[in-house]
Structures are given as structure tokens and as C-alpha cells.
Amino acid sequence: MSQPQPAERVDFFEWAWKHKLMMLPIVLALMLSVCGGVVGMIYISALSGVRENPLHREAVTIASENEQVRKALGEPMAGGFIESGTINIDEEAQFGSADIEIPISGPLGRGRLIVEGKLAEGNWSVEKLTASLENGQVIPLVDEKIKADKAAAEKAEAEKAETNNVDAENADADETANSDPVAQESEQLDSE
Structure with a gap:
């Protein structure tokens, strides 16, 4: 009984060289x-x-x-990639501006955010922000007037807090003066 001869081993590169036209589309x-x-x-x-x-x-x-916006689009809400607009940045001075549109979507609908922002000293701030929804609704989110009103309210609160601190200091000074018996005696003598 003769033993079967092992199959001839074919080198891949040899085969590929012989069948160049068949290999070209595969390589490409x-x-x-x-x-x-x-x-x-x-x-x-x-x-x-x-x-x-x-x-x-x-x-x-x-x-x-x-x-x-949450009511119109539902939650969770996601922002997409910037669709259009311009971003101008001076890298050295760390100043710039942006006027861009960002798509937003939620389970109940879609819309886009129209954003105007400024870069000052390396920090971005939203100057104006409006949500334009696919149902035609336009919702101003941040506006110059809204920001001015908010800044005025913060300033008024700071002034009120400062006034309260001055009043508290004056009250402390009055209590100190009233608790000093020598000061009370000298006041009585002065009034006589």
C-alpha cells in the first residue's frame, strides 16, 4: 500500500504574483x-x-x-455638533467671539440653539442664547437685557448686604459704648 503524498505547499506570495489581477481589487x-x-x-x-x-x-x-425647553423636548436632552457659524479666537491674547448654531434633541422633539459668545482672558461667556424649536417656538434663554437685569439684581443684593454689615458694625459700636460705665458717666457729665 502506498502512502498518500502530502499536498504541495503553495506559497501565498507566489500564488498572489501569479494571480495579480485578482489580488488588485482586494489590495485596493x-x-x-x-x-x-x-x-x-x-x-x-x-x-x-x-x-x-x-x-x-x-x-x-x-x-x-x-x-x-425641557417641556418641549423632554428629558434627557442632548446637544449635537456645531452645525454652522463662526468662531474667532486670538490665541495669544485669549480673546475672541463666536456666533454658532448647535442642534439639540430630546425624546419629544428637536431644535437648535443660536449662541453668541465672547472669550475674555481665556473664559467663554454666553452673551445671547435663543432656542428655536421645530414646532416654531422661539425661546430667549440669555439676552443682553436679561443679563443686565441679573447683574443689577446682584449689585443691589451686594449693596444691601454691605448696608446690613455697616448697620451691624454700628450696632456693635453702640453696644460697646453702652456697656462701658466710665463712658456712660462721662456722657452724663457732658450733658450737664
């Missing part, structure tokens, strides 16, 4: 897939950096805290 598809994956990863990482922008985060937070 592989190269295209790798390049597409790299470009996709770069794109996704760049856009995730935009979501971490303090102006984006603050605008979405303000919108999600607003009762009207």
Missing part, C-alpha cells in the same frame, strides 16, 4: 478601508473636541435647565 479595498478608518477617526476626535468646548457645554446646560 484594503488600502481604502484603512485610509477611510484613519480619516474617520481624525474627524470624530476633532468633533468630540468641539463638544468639549466650554461655550458649547454652557449653552447646552442653560437650555437643559430651562423649563420651557
Whole structure:
């Protein structure tokens, strides 16, 4: 009985060289897939950096805290990537401005945030913020007037607190003067 001969081992590279035309589409598809994956990863990482922008985060937070927006869109609410607008930044001076639109969505609907912001000394602040919902409703969230009213209220509270501190200091001084018997005697003598 003769033993079966082992199958001839075919080297892959040898086979591929012989069948070049069949290998060409496979190699091209592989190269295209790798390049597409790299470009996709770069794109996704760049856009995730935009979501971490303090102006984006603050605008979405303000919108999600607003009762009207929560009622119209439902919870949880999420902000998407910046759709359009401009962001101008002077990196050296740490100043800039932004005028952007951010899509927002929740289980009950969608909308977009129209944001105007300023960068001063490295810190972003929302100057104007409006929510435009798909049902046609427009909700001003932050406005120059609202910010001015809030600043005036904070200033009034600070002045009131300062006045209360001065009154408390005067009351303490009066108590100190009234508790000193020598000072009371000298006041009586002065009045006579």
C-alpha cells in the first residue's frame, strides 16, 4: 500500500504574483478601508473636541435647565455638533467671539440653539442664547437685557448686604459704648 503524498505547499506570495489581477481589487479595498478608518477617526476626535468646548457645554446646560425647553423636548436632552457659524479666537491674547448654531434633541422633539459668545482672558461667556424649536417656538434663554437685569439684581443684593454689615458694625459700636460705665458717666457729665 502506498502512502498518500502530502499536498504541495503553495506559497501565498507566489500564488498572489501569479494571480495579480485578482489580488488588485482586494489590495485596493484594503488600502481604502484603512485610509477611510484613519480619516474617520481624525474627524470624530476633532468633533468630540468641539463638544468639549466650554461655550458649547454652557449653552447646552442653560437650555437643559430651562423649563420651557425641557417641556418641549423632554428629558434627557442632548446637544449635537456645531452645525454652522463662526468662531474667532486670538490665541495669544485669549480673546475672541463666536456666533454658532448647535442642534439639540430630546425624546419629544428637536431644535437648535443660536449662541453668541465672547472669550475674555481665556473664559467663554454666553452673551445671547435663543432656542428655536421645530414646532416654531422661539425661546430667549440669555439676552443682553436679561443679563443686565441679573447683574443689577446682584449689585443691589451686594449693596444691601454691605448696608446690613455697616448697620451691624454700628450696632456693635453702640453696644460697646453702652456697656462701658466710665463712658456712660462721662456722657452724663457732658450733658450737664
